[in-house]
Amino acid sequence: MRVLRVPRRTPGALCALLLLTAPVSCTAARGDDAKPAAASAPLSPFERLLPAPASVVPEGLGYAFGAGTVVRTGGPGAPEEVRRVGELLAEQLRGPTGLPLPVVDGEGGEGGDGVRLRLDGGAGELGEEGYRLRTTPTGVTLTARTPAGLFHAGQTLRQLLPARGTGTVPGGTVTDTPRFAYRGAMIDVARHHFPVEQAKRYVDQLSQYKMNTLHVHLTDDQGWRIAVDSWPRLAEYGGGSEVGGGPGGSWSKDEYRDLVGYAADRYVTVVPEIDMPGHVNAAQASYGELTCDGRAPERYTGVKVGFSSLCVGKERTYEFIDDVLGELAALTPGPYLHIGGDEAHSTPAADYAAFMDRAQAVVARHGKKVMAWHQLASARPAPGAVLQYWGHDRTSAAEKAAVATAARAGHPLVLSPADHAYLDMKYDKQTKPGLAWAGYVPAPRAYSWNPGTYLPGVPESAVLGVEAPLWTETVSTRSDWELMAFPRLLSLAELAWSPAAALDWTAHRLRLAAQGPRLDAQDIAYYRAPEVPWP
Missing domain, CATH: 3.30.379.10 (Chitobiase/beta-hexosaminidase domain 2-like)
Structure with missing residues (x-):
């Protein structure tokens, strides 16, 4: 075996050239220093497998x-x-x-x-x-x-x-065998509308790397994307906007059924999300009766959060929730309905807790299990409710402690830390599109965390799995979507499936590189992360 020692900051192009001209592989040292790392022989077909098998x-x-x-x-x-x-x-x-x-x-x-x-x-x-x-x-x-x-x-x-x-x-x-039962990705079709065919394409991409859940964020301030027979203006009017003022759009029930069936054939469960009590401007623009004063706001095409809230004291609010969740439950064979619950800044804490009590009861009445963002931990999570954690390094210790307390009380966690798992975070300052409020997330950062030990006070047994959300404030095309998702989605797939002992960035980056020809063959518009020695 011929061994080369290549500094961590060796450009990816040089590394790729070495791969093409000699039987070697380039590897990176652990950590952020520039110490050289030994290279290994070219990977065998088994060593190229991603996720790494047990x-x-x-x-x-x-x-x-x-x-x-x-x-x-x-x-x-x-x-x-x-x-x-x-x-x-x-x-x-x-x-x-x-x-x-x-x-x-x-x-x-x-x-x-x-x-x-x-x-x-x-x-x-x-x-x-x-x-x-x-x-x-x-x-x-x-x-x-x-x-x-x-x-x-x-x-x-x-x-x-x-x-x-x-x-x-x-x-x-x-x-x-998989490490975690829940291995998911989320797509936000509310900020920018995407057709069902694009979601089906994502299902194919997810399932070939053994991910088994597609969480679909169907509603937000900027758009309502699913038809509801009992409240038709939600899709007809609330669906007609998106970030930036585009035409928006919505899915019919038949289109949603088609996605659910297509995913099920590939052993992917669809988890639909109707966000509440905040993120509801599109619903209130469609029906003024959902506001406390009965006045419908204008449709919204910006990107601010936290300004809208359902009227907690109005009985009509709960009739609305029952109708919407009931119709969605009937369309969804999977076990979960996601009811959001994040960034409800316009809902007082006592009202938030009272509202989530009733919303969770509606989910149970329709035979489903509750999923919600981790802010539900500050209220009264229903027995068995799954909490999705999206905090990051700067999240307060008190907020993390509340989530850990809920986990120890029996609430399974799905981990989506924004500074590791949010696919809409920029790789670096040059990345377009993307956001950076949680910091930049280059390819190594997406991979370099351990879901089993990530949250203090949370045992691995309480972690149901991992999910990679892709929010679309700045994502409006298929190429944008795939650029932000790949290759980081593959790293998160490995974290969710492979045994902890197999997780090592030095080896993983070579497995990522080995997927390059496969991504090319499938016309996936991936980001050629410089830390990966793409062939």
């Missing part, structure tokens, strides 16, 4: 994909869902490989080469989403206890093949 045992010869490769979906009695997973995997592989990849029933016995999907109800060690991928010269066997695990195994197989063209899957066994 266990890999390389062994023997691999399996060469070719014109005769088939996808086999189990023997007699295999569930129809396994067939569906196999069909989707074959579709995902056909594009880059150019192979026909027919899907056939049956495992084919010892002579049945190709890709074999097997459910094993006795594989308790694999849990609800884990899998085993074993490759021999006769084929690749994907084993899981659930169809979700088979789907994740298929996404690993995709990464073991070239981004374009055919190849050989290396011999050996990958055994993998």
Whole structure:
């Protein structure tokens, strides 16, 4: 092995040049100093996997994909869902490989080469989403206890093949289970409207890196994006604005159903959010009865927060909430309704607590679990309510302590620290678009934190998972969206899935670089972070 020692601040372009001219990889030293770090040999296909798997045992010869490769979906009695997973995997592989990849029933016995999907109800060690991928010269066997695990195994197989063209899957066994159950991303379609097709594209991008939740921020001061039959002006009028004065838009119920179904086919759960009691100007502009004085405000196209509030003392407010959440619950098979609760600066603390009591009761009445931003911890979270923490290094100790107290009382936490996980934060001062109120978030900062130990006083057992929000005050196009999300989204996917012992920036940056050709092949407009030695 040839080893080069490259200072941390070596430009990415030079590092990439070294990769192209010699069998080496560039690595970075830990920390912020400029100490040189040893380089390693070029990564094997297993080492390029992202998220890093829990266990890999390389062994023997691999399996060469070719014109005769088939996808086999189990023997007699295999569930129809396994067939569906196999069909989707074959579709995902056909594009880059150019192979026909027919899907056939049956495992084919010892002579049945190709890709074999097997459910094993006795594989308790694999849990609800884990899998085993074993490759021999006769084929690749994907084993899981659930169809979700088979789907994740298929996404690993995709990464073991070239981004374009055919190849050989290396011999050996990958055994993998997730660290956290909730691995999510959030998109704000309220500040700027985006069509459902863009959200579906994001689902494809999330699911191939084993993320399993899409949180959709559907309403805010600047726009209301989901049709509600009982309050039609919410979408018709409240949907007709966005930041900067654009035309806005909204999703019909059929479009939302389409997104939910598309996501479910990829084992991604949609969590819809109706923000309250603040962030409601679009709703009040549509219906003046939702204000205390009965007067509808003008539609809002700015970016300030905290100025609007539902009228806590009006019974009509709770009829509105019941109608909206009831219709949304009927459209959403997932377990959660997110009711916001952040930045309610215009709602007195006592009113906020009283309002959230009633809003949480509405969620329960419609058969769903409450999710809310961590400000709910300062009120009275309902039993089992999930709190989403979005604080940062400068968040007060008292606020963090309130969240920790709620966690110890049994409220699961989803962690979205703004100075690590907010994808709308700029990478650096040159980044356009983006904001910087929580500081710059370069690629290493997105990765360099431990969800299991992040909040003082919160044990890892209280952390349900990690979510990467993308707010869209400054994001109005698909290219903006993808520039801000990638590659940081991949880092957060690894934090959420991989075992803590596997988390190391020096190795991770090389895994990120290895994803470059795959992102290029999928026409993803990612940011070429200078800390990553892109090929």
